[in-house]
Amino acid sequence: MSEAREEILASIRRSLNRSRLDAARETELRERVAVHRRNLVPARAAALDDPGRVDLFVAMAEEVQATVARVSSPTAVPEAVARYLAAENLPADLVLAPDPSLDDLRWDARPLLRIRRGRAEAIDAVSLTPCFAAIAETGTLMLISGAVTPTTLNFLPDTHIVVVNANQVVATYEDGWDRLRTGGGMPRAINFITGPSRTGDIEQRIELGAHGPRRLHIILVDDPQKAGDGENK
Amino acid sequence: MRIALFVTCLVDFFRPTIGFAAVKLLQEAGCTVEVPRAQTCCGQPAYNSGDRADAKAIAMQVLDAFEGYDHVVAPSGSCAGMIRRHYPELFADDPAVLPRAQRLAARSWELVSFLVDVCRVHAVAARWDREVTYHDACSGLRELGVRDQPRRLLASVGGLTLRELPGAETCCGFGGTFCIKYPDISDKMVNDKEAEIVATGAEAVLAGDLGCLLNIAGKLHRRGRWIEVRHVAEVLARMTEEVPPIGAPR
Amino acid sequence: MLRGKGMLATSGTFEANARAGLANDNLQRALALMRSGFPQRRRLAVERLPEFEALREIGKSIKDHTLEHLDFYLELFEENVLASGGQVHWARTPEEACGAVLAICRSVDARLVTKGKSMIAEEVGLNEYLEKNGITTVETDLGEYIIQLRHEPPSHLIAPAIHLMKEQVADTFRAEHRTLDPERSLAEARQLCDEARAVLRPRFLAADVGITGANFLVAETGSSIIVTNEGNGDLTQTLPRVHIVMTSLEKLVPTLEDATTLLRLLARSATGQEFSSYTTVSTGPRQPDDLDGPEQYHVVLLDNGRSALLASEFQDMLRCIRCSACMNHCPVYAAVGGHAYGWVYSGPMGAVLTPSLIGIAEAGHLPNASTFCGQCENVCPVKIPLPKMMRHWREREFADKLNPPVYRSGLSLWAWVARRPALYHALVELASRALGWLGRGRGRFRTLPFANGWTAVRDLPAPEGRSFHSLWAERRKGGTGK
Numbered sequence: 028m029s030e031a032r033e034e035i036l037a038s039i040r041r042s043l044n045r046s047r048l049d050a051a052r053e054t055e056l057r058e059r060v061a062v063h064r065r066n067l068v069p070a071r072a073a074a075l076d077d078p079g080r081v082d083l084f085v086a087m088a089e090e091v092q093a094t095v096a097r098v099s100s101p102t103a104v105p106e107a108v109a110r111y112l113a114a115e116n117l118p119a120d121l122v123l124a125p126d127p128s129l130d131d132l133r134w135d136a137r138p139l140l141r142i143r144r145g146r147a148e149a150i151d152a153v154s155l156t157p158c159f160a161a162i163a164e165t166g167t168l169m170l171i172s173g174a175v176t177p178t179t180l181n182f183l184p185d186t187h188i189v190v191v192n193a194n195q196v197v198a199t200y201e202d203g204w205d206r207l208r209t210g211g212g213m214p215r216a217i218n219f220i221t222g223p224s225r226t227g228d229i230e231q232r233i234e235l236g237a238h239g240p241r242r243l244h245i246i247l248v249d250d251p252q253k254a255g256d257g258e259n260k
Numbered sequence: 261m262r263i264a265l266f267v268t269c270l271v272d273f274f275r276p277t278i279g280f281a282a283v284k285l286l287q288e289a290g291c292t293v294e295v296p297r298a299q300t301c302c303g304q305p306a307y308n309s310g311d312r313a314d315a316k317a318i319a320m321q322v323l324d325a326f327e328g329y330d331h332v333v334a335p336s337g338s339c340a341g342m343i344r345r346h347y348p349e350l351f352a353d354d355p356a357v358l359p360r361a362q363r364l365a366a367r368s369w370e371l372v373s374f375l376v377d378v379c380r381v382h383a384v385a386a387r388w389d390r391e392v393t394y395h396d397a398c399s400g401l402r403e404l405g406v407r408d409q410p411r412r413l414l415a416s417v418g419g420l421t422l423r424e425l426p427g428a429e430t431c432c433g434f435g436g437t438f439c440i441k442y443p444d445i446s447d448k449m450v451n452d453k454e455a456e457i458v459a460t461g462a463e464a465v466l467a468g469d470l471g472c473l474l475n476i477a478g479k480l481h482r483r484g485r486w487i488e489v490r491h492v493a494e495v496l497a498r499m500t501e502e503v504p505p506i507g508a509p510r
Numbered sequence: 511m512l513r514g515k516g517m518l519a520t521s522g523t524f525e526a527n528a529r530a531g532l533a534n535d536n537l538q539r540a541l542a543l544m545r546s547g548f549p550q551r552r553r554l555a556v557e558r559l560p561e562f563e564a565l566r567e568i569g570k571s572i573k574d575h576t577l578e579h580l581d582f583y584l585e586l587f588e589e590n591v592l593a594s595g596g597q598v599h600w601a602r603t604p605e606e607a608c609g610a611v612l613a614i615c616r617s618v619d620a621r622l623v624t625k626g627k628s629m630i631a632e633e634v635g636l637n638e639y640l641e642k643n644g645i646t647t648v649e650t651d652l653g654e655y656i657i658q659l660r661h662e663p664p665s666h667l668i669a670p671a672i673h674l675m676k677e678q679v680a681d682t683f684r685a686e687h688r689t690l691d692p693e694r695s696l697a698e699a700r701q702l703c704d705e706a707r708a709v710l711r712p713r714f715l716a717a718d719v720g721i722t723g724a725n726f727l728v729a730e731t732g733s734s735i736i737v738t739n740e741g742n743g744d745l746t747q748t749l750p751r752v753h754i755v756m757t758s759l760e761k762l763v764p765t766l767e768d769a770t771t772l773l774r775l776l777a778r779s780a781t782g783q784e785f786s787s788y789t790t791v792s793t794g795p796r797q798p799d800d801l802d803g804p805e806q807y808h809v810v811l812l813d814n815g816r817s818a819l820l821a822s823e824f825q826d827m828l829r830c831i832r833c834s835a836c837m838n839h840c841p842v843y844a845a846v847g848g849h850a851y852g853w854v855y856s857g858p859m860g861a862v863l864t865p866s867l868i869g870i871a872e873a874g875h876l877p878n879a880s881t882f883c884g885q886c887e888n889v890c891p892v893k894i895p896l897p898k899m900m901r902h903w904r905e906r907e908f909a910d911k912l913n914p915p916v917y918r919s920g921l922s923l924w925a926w927v928a929r930r931p932a933l934y935h936a937l938v939e940l941a942s943r944a945l946g947w948l949g950r951g952r953g954r955f956r957t958l959p960f961a962n963g964w965t966a967v968r969d970l971p972a973p974e975g976r977s978f979h980s981l982w983a984e985r986r987k988g989g990t991g992k
Binding site for chain 3: 267269271272273274275276277279280295297298299300301303305306307308309310311312314317318321349398399402403429430431433434435436438439440441442443444445446447448449450452474475477478479481482503504506507508509510
Binding site for chain 3: 029034035042053059063064065066067069070071125146147164165166167172173177183201212213216217219221223226228230236237
């Protein structure tokens with residue numbers, strides 16, 4: 028296929044009426060990429076303080092039919108999960124991302140929850156994952172694939188529960204990219220998830236749960252450091 | 261100000277009253293108005309058909325005929341848009357002519373927006389007791405930004421109530437040669453426009469372009485709807501008694 | 511030769527196609543739903559983002575910059591795809607693209623391929639090609655799945671089955687899903703969605719290869735980005751052993767930040783959403799410690815005439831981000847539907863792109879079937895001057911003498927007379943007197959010789975009976991000055 032490659036590149040250069048860019052220009056362009064300057068960023072979320080950003084994230088997420096439960100500390104998460112599953116009349120079986128941040132939660136306080144850890148399989152109805160960041164601008168979750176965060180958890184089960192810590196809420200996508208770039212290389216997949224799966228393909232009528240999860244439930248931990256208990260309602 | 265009127269081929273042939281209404285409005289706004297004799301067409305039919313050579317030749321004639329005036333005004337967004345937006349494009353590769361084209365373009369206007377934006381006319385002393393709806397002709401709207409100006413002047417006409425047309429900004433299906441080349445599609449578009457006009461319950465429909473008005477009037481009358489169709493200039497210039505509505509018997 | 515034709519086109523019979531569309535009651539009902547849906551939603555989304563206009567200009571300049579340096583960014587993109595463990599296949603023509611995909615499939619002994627929506631795959635006729643070579647391909651986007659069952663091409667850029675009413679979908683499901691209970695109800699969209707979900711789930715799980723398109727390619731990281739709502743694109747690329755991205759040269763943008771700017775424009779312009787349900791950035795195959803993901807990641811980069819558009823009068827078309835705003839707002843599309851355009855791409859963007867990919871001789875009607883109302887350009891998130899480029903196609907046709915002779919001579923005659931004002935004025939005065947006299951009683955004509963195109967469906971108002979210029983000359987002589 029390299030003949031095709033050469034011919035395509037040659038065709039491009041012929042159209043642009045030049046030969047290959049010189050070394051100086053190439054360096055300039057590489058610099059431009061390396062700097063990856065932000066373009067205009069909407070003020071909507073950027074101008075807010077921390078609590079404002081979190082409130083905006085919740086409002087935008089709820090607008091697209093995600094449900095949000097706010098809890099005051101990480102220890103309240105298992106109970107919040109149990110309550111959600113009961114309220115939705117779902118069986119108490121879930122598959123967790125094998126992420127240490129989730130392992131640290133007190134699942135032993137909820138022995139009736141049957142928990143598996145790993146990637147999702149066809150039989151899994153409910154998954155629970157952490158997120159990498161939460162974008163306030165549009166109520167979007169940013170999840171990345173990795174050793175402890177398999178992508179299938181985000182798409183195979185009917186119900187996807189995501190634990191978000193308040194300090195993971197950022198204003199904009201650009202803030203998300205900044206966080207990602209501090210960590211190392213690109214993951215295989217970055218999923219920006221805004222609400223549950225949907226389609227409008229039949230008479231323009233929006234139906235949830237096309238192929239991905241029908242339900243997206245967000246458990247927002249207001250104070251991730253707090254070792255207390257109880258739910259913030 | 262010394263104004264040259266660009267009559268437009270449709271006004272010249274079908275409805276001179278619109279031209280006289282334009283002259284009247286301009287004179288009342290304090291302009292002197294001349295009508296260069298050596299004008300025929302703006303060249304848009306040729307231009308839109310891909311015939312640049314003929315379009316340029318006709319445009320050259322316009323450049324010559326309209327040299328030396330303060331402004332050129334047309335009772336049509338379509339023709340004014342051709343001169344203002346497309347003449348510079350037409351002569352983009354012609355450095356000898358381009359400056360003239362740009363100068364003419366900068367001085368060329370659709371009638372109602374000229375009155376409001378340049379002459380600062382914000383009201384007319386007219387009266388017309390009608391419930392009226394208004395269709396925004398595409399070129400005027402999207403090429404020249406004509407939208408608020410006719411509404412502003414219509415608001416000053418005594419006895420006139422404006423009912424906004426849903427889909428006022430949707431094309432009526434005229435499109436110059438389009439209505440002849442694709443009559444079935446054009447028919448569908450003007451059918452939709454007719455239904456929307458009728459649904460407003462208005463007694464009259466106005467617009468700033470005779471092409472749209474001929475199309476709309478023709479469809480209304482074919483369907484037996486006796487809604488008055490006029491050019492907005494006729495109403496603003498108090499000339500509705502002088503000529504029956506478009507397509508109506510004399 | 512960097513061009514070829516995959517999917518067969520019927521653009522040459524546009525007029526008949528259009529007539530069929532106008533007469534199709536189901537289609538007309540479906541189009542009415544579209545017209546009352548998309549434009550309103552887009553407007554609300556745009557109103558909600560004060561920076562939208564500014565972003566359009568920035569999006570345009572990102573794309574223009576990339577196109578001007580496309581060779582550089584393609585090489586950088588390839589470099590980064592390779593660095594992340596992926597592979598790039600350059601395809602000049604549909605044949606090469608299909609061949610590349612087949613070779614990959616054969617290399618893993620693939621029997622079943624699932625597909626997320628890819629217009630490039632439509633363009634090159636991939637499904638038919640793979641089927642011919644013994645590989646089953648299953649569309650997974652709900653709209654694409656429906657039209658695959660019906661053996662129809664897509665009729666819209668993002669909602670391929672938009673031309674169908676739900677009863678038609680139900681009929682198709684009943685006919686094709688024969689193992690299911692014939693008594694089941696399929697009256698509601700909910701039921702149709704649930705059935706599609708259930709039928710397609712096993713296919714996702716069994717697929718050997720998953721093929722998606724790409725809305726954007728990011729040179730900085732060697733990534734591809736898909737923008738979906740259903741989740742099918744993600745299941746397609748995550749579950750099988752191999753992920754193939756079918757895409758084309760002009761999808762490239764320099765950085766993740768550049769992609770982000772365009773993503774802010776895309777969903778709002780397309781469906782009026784703030785962001786799609788799933789926007790996924792994919793980079794290379796699964797990494798050593800990953801628990802899932804494809805083992806192979808391939809990008810098939812198609813040219814098929816695009817490199818030739820650079821620096822031509824059609825270059826702006828390469829900015830297109832495939833949002834569909836243009837066709838959602840087009841009165842011609844709303845009248846005849848997408849199938850009338852006869853190929854992969856419909857509406858205004860199809861009217862400009864199709865002739866460049868299959869030739870103006872075959873696709874000539876498309877850029878002609880427009881009033882130049884300008885609404886498409888008005889709503890295009892990257893400010894493509896669509897009417898201008900349609901006019902350029904008309905110029906090419908005129909230069910190549912592809913118009914009907916009657917039309918050309920009519921135009922020539924008009925122009926000839928228009929350049930002789932004295933003759934013109936005399937003729938106009940004569941004709942307006944004659945026609946004005948003929949129509950003096952009724953004020954309009956129900957029929958008129960040579961004007962059948964007009965009078966077949968509408969009356970022609972009669973002229974007043976004198977030309978403006980002759981009246982003006984008279985009144986000036988008469989000293990009234992009016």
